[in-house]
Amino acid sequence: MQQFDLIKAIFEFVVLIFSLCVHECAHAWTASRLGDQTARLQGRVTLNPMYHVDPIGTLLFPGLMIFGPFIGLSFFGGMLVGWAKPTPVITRNFRRIVRDENLTTLAGPTSNLLIVLAAFIALVIESKVIPDGRNVVLSSFVEALRPAGGPAPQPLVLLCTIAILINLSLFFFNLLPIPPLDGSHILRNMLPYNAVQYYDRIGGWMSYLLMIFVGGFILRALLGPALLIVYSALIHS
DSSP: OHHHHHHHHHHHHHHHHHHHHHHHHHHHHHHHHTTOOHHHHTTOSSOOGGGTOOIIIIIIHHHHHHHGGGGTOGGGTTOOOOOOOOOOOOGGGSSSHHHHHHHHHHHHHHHHHHHHHHHHHHHHHHHHHSTTHHHHHHHHHHHHHSSSOSSOOOHHHHHHHHHHHHHHHHHHHHTSSOTTSHHHHHHHTTSOHHHHHHHTTOOTHHHHHIIIIIHHHHHHHHHHHHHHHHHHHHHTO
16 A cells, blocks of 8 residues: 555645645735735736745645655654745735735635535535445545555545645634734734734744644644534535
8 A cells, every 4th residue: 555655645745735826826816806916916826836835834844744654754644734935915005904904814715615615526526427426435535534554545536535635724724823824814903902012923933833733733623523524415415
């Protein structure tokens, strides 16, 4: 199964990079529609990874998480998140600053949910058009989520399951109220002025530590129930 595990890891890496590009492109497109052309003028309204890749958040950190177990770094296994180069936004260009900043912020996580929905629809269609489709999809969905071992899942189901897993992870991860994640912008717009001054001091290594340890714990707590809901929906579709 080593060869299959490597293929699965490559799928995860490619899907993660694509999902991050969609996420940042959604931020840039929404900001442009609401009046701020900063990201559009920098070429960020695109799915081209060259405009979104962050060496650490898009390549190094996800690479260690996904490929770490193959080189003995099992500590990094089990998490499928990352981040791209932040989309530049100048809020004073918005007509209604707080509302439009919130909409621009939420566009990223919403795009990840749309990918989840598209992957789910693809699984439902496959379950209806191939022989014994429901059993194939359900069994392959479960096998695709297992770390290793067991029979290899059907390729399309594997791809869709990985897309669902990664984009649910990105959705929950980015809504955490930890700077500079999307959730921090939403929370910041809700805080009183004095609290904002203290909140803005969170940054640097403190943010990274919170994302890795606190965020990782919350992510694992939310992913299980979310994937169970997807599996139940597949059963009843």
